Amino acid sequence: MNRIRTISDLEALRRSILAGKDPGKAVIGVCCTTGCRAKRSGEVIDALENEIREKGLQDKVEIKKTGCHGFCEMGPIVVVEPANSFYCRVSAEDVTDIVSETALKDKVIDRLLWKHPATKEVVVSQKDIPFYKKQKKVVSHNSGRIDPTNIEDYIAVGGYDALAKSLTAMTPAEIVENVVASGIRGRGGGGFPTGIKWRICSSAPGDTKYIIANGDEGDPGAYMDRSLMEGDPHSIIEGMIIGGFAIGAREGIIYVRDEYPIAITHLSRAIKEAEEYGLLGRDILGSAFDFTLKISRGAGAFVCGEETALMISIEGRSGAPRPRPPYPAIEGLWGKPTVLNNVETFANIPRIILNGASWYSDMGTAGSKGTKIFSLVGKVGNTGLVEVEMGTTLREIIFEIGGGIRRGKRFKAVQTGGPSGGCIPISKIDMPVDYDSLREAGAIMGSGGMIVMDETSCMVDVARYFINFLMFESCGKCVPCREGLKQMHEILKNICEGRGQRGDIELLSDLAGVMTTASLCALGGTAPNPVLSTIRYFRDEYEAHIFDKKCPAGVCKNLFEYVIDEERCNGCTLCRLRCPQEAISGEKKKPHVIDRERCIKCGICYSICKREAIRVK
């Protein structure tokens, strides 16, 4: 057991870990977190272990189960060192080649490399792929590089150095002021300056204080916190110990939703290892500072991501926000001063401590410092997790990193910030992504979700979808949120089903205004954003639904018809053969027609027609 009692112990341990590494040994890193596991990276691992055992290559090849690389669409991802080859969509059948060619002979296998969709050129290393070129990995720099279940891997890359520096070379007040100076703002959604929160809590009276990490990520389509907890749990733990020392808390809690089993396993293991190595517990690194950490599992209520509801949930009651003030930094968990930050915020802390506040504040824009991980999903070419400097434009994220819109369709909008975010249209595509610009555009940073939509998305339907989600996830405590969402959903449903009335847009705006100002917590306060932003940028679509009873995007089934363009149809019969309703008729090589009475608007003909002869009317 390598119990670390002093800084020199930590340094000695790092030296011995690095000295124990055989430079001649190839390392095959396989992503073993959610995205790649869903694509069967487990089978790749099994096959690799078999291969190495059968061929007796234990001394020459090492398998490393790593965290997420972000390019989840291309999973399972396998990185082989020292060849530094980045393999995509690897299956168990590729394992023999990877071991014999790349691991043993340093030869790159072309068929497994990332291929440019247009030029068909292959790219060997990760940093040369366009998806990664514009990214700046600060928080997620360890994820994919280290084995998250092995504390020594983390220590080897400089882990717990920031903790050592904090505990021995800095006072709590210096840490707080460093975090203030870095300009970092909360990564969970609200964007409150982290350092200020710490300062308030550290000066709050009381001997018992708590520090909590919020890992209750619940936005549809967002999974950056999950990936961080799975891929680099120690950086979160290190950030929390530093935070605990800074504010005077001796107990920390990581609140994770139970739907994240790998995150819980990896965090639990990381806590246990940190305890065994003496980095958690009594007298950490000989500093006389005691700190313990435990995990609290959430039952998956979206509202428990709200700070007061989260604390109430930890206390064992059903999660519903309570009015503020008093703010948690003064009166939080069990009535004690509490700092609650998102897991991504905590993962930033060791980097800030090690590299200095000015290094951090040099990145980003005037009001938003550092980098942010975004979950880039939807109708975009490359989906996955991307970490960029604050202030990167939407165009860079969606078109350069994301590779543009799928299937040559036109970009329509991007929904940022999860269900309580807003839809940003093409006219704002060159907008820098930071807290203030997003708010100005009617959206929010949220936890960093980005759902890209193309011309086939109906914006009224999108608003209805998010309001429906929030209606079920609202805790139901305050009237504007509970009753407001119910009525808002009803109005939107009516509009989508062709029962919209004159005055609906005005009523929606009125109701949204009241919900924004009068709701008890941020869930209700930001819930109308999808409606407000779509009315602001896509009012014509609402008007088309209400007055013309038409859905221009062809989504709301009561409000459009499929028709065949006689000029374009060449009578290939494909649509006729595939129509489940037998609603299409016509002779071979002659224009076909759709029987309106029979058509159920399933869209099969629309999507299979090669000549784009089927139109939405």
Added chain:
Amino acid sequence: MKVAIIIDGQRVQIDRGAPIIDAARKAGIFIPTLCYHEALKSYGSCRLCMVEVIQNRQSRLVTSCNFPAEGGMEVFTDTPRVRKIRRVIVELLLARCPDVPLLQTMAVQMGIDFNRFRKKEGKECILCGLCVRFCEEVVGVGAIGLANRGTEREVATPFKVASDVCIGCGSCTYICPTGCIEMVPDEETPKLRRMNMGKLSLSPCPNNYQCETCPIEQEFIQDIKQVVADFRSKHKRTPF
């Protein structure tokens, strides 16, 4: 420590940190609310008591039931923004509970003659949580709670089975602003009563909701006090 705040132009002395609504009541200024009660902790769920506060030259909308009074604070209880919020909230609650006399009275007082919300439900409970909090905080029993989430939220006994801890004091019936909790005699134990959720007596208040001067109210309170006192002496419980 006492501080002075200005409410609608009136200067009021109040304990620092006390909710604004207390200061308003002291000055005789009416702020509507459905979930606030002096005997209970602020809950902030109905949002009707919102007022505009100017503090450090910043104006913001806050709920007066929990926002702490600070010296030099200026409060406006009847601005266009406040009126708009109250109107929408009463409309929303009336859409949920169209037949509740209290809400109808409020609507008349606010000059609401037409409810713009089309989805109407026939519910009677406005989920103010007064009954639940009174049972827990004042009586000390906690026989009822708020179950489910979002639009499904409702007041219920645990698992919706007849409560074995309810002492039949009638506090919930007394405090319910819409009158949707009925007390019925318990036949098995004639001394106790049993509450019955959702049985609405839709008769408007004969005393026009002037509870302070109401003889029926006083009699009811006496009755409740007796049952609670009996319960406490029997179980040696003190109020929380």
